[in-house]
Amino acid sequence: MRERIWYEMVDAKYKSIYCGIFLSRQRIINKWFNVFILAFSTSGVIGWPFWKGFPFATSIIIMIMSLVKLLGTELVPNDNTFKKAEKAIDMYCDYFNTLENLWYEFDRENINETKAMKKFYAIVSKEKDISKIVNEIIKSKKLAFQNKAEMECDNYFNNIFNTNNNG
Template identity: 70%
Template sequence: MRERIWFEMVDAKLKSIYCGLYLAKQRTINKWFNIIIVVFSTSGVLGWSFWKDLPFATSIIIMIMSIVKLLGTELIPNDNTFKKIEKSIDLYCDYYNKLENLWYEFDNDKIDNDKAQRKFYLIVAGEKDISKIINEVIKTKNSSFQDKAEIECNKYFDNIFNLNSNG
């Protein structure tokens, strides 16, 4: 049971870190999307004399910008998406803390295997709610984020639990 708790705890931390990386990337995408829309909308680029002889091209550009702006909420992350990711990070932090507490209790022989198992499955049942939020927001896994999250997670556990010094 000890290893099962440990691996679930590591997985919870990994998912929390992954969500944090995902959130940062989505905010960057949103920022650049908004900058591009503002630049095209306010700069008057399409009013330059260069475009005078290309009315069809300017019409297409305006049409594309209008469609992108309308579909932006579907294509580009928004405040609702950010709130859901932030909530999932908070929930994963709580989930991790419960697992860590259980791991310490079990590792220090404060509870027996049966009690640890019952508590473990009560805690794990709560991840279902987090998964619903995550599946709604994150459609595909990003291997680059996964690699970065694994590195950060390993650093965290190495620092907190002194894994390198314990062998």
């Protein structure tokens, strides 16, 4: 049971870190999208004399920019995505802390294996609520995010527990 609690705890920390990396990247994408739209909208590019001979092209550009701005909420992360990601991170932090507390209780033999098992499965049953949120916002996992999250998670456990993720 000790190892099961440990590995669930490591997994919770990893998922929390992954969601944090995901959120950070989504904010960067959102920022650059808004900068692009703002720069294009306010630069007056369409008003340049060059475009006088191409009214059809300017109409298409204006239409595309309008569509991009309208569809931006679907294509580019927005406040709703940020709030859900922040909520998932908070929930994973609470989940991790609860598991860590159980791990310490069991490791110090403050509770027996039967009580630890009951507590463990009661705690783990709550992860499905977090997973629902995460599955709404993260459509596909990125290997670069996974590698970075794994490295940060390993560093965390090595620094806090002076171990190599084996409890």
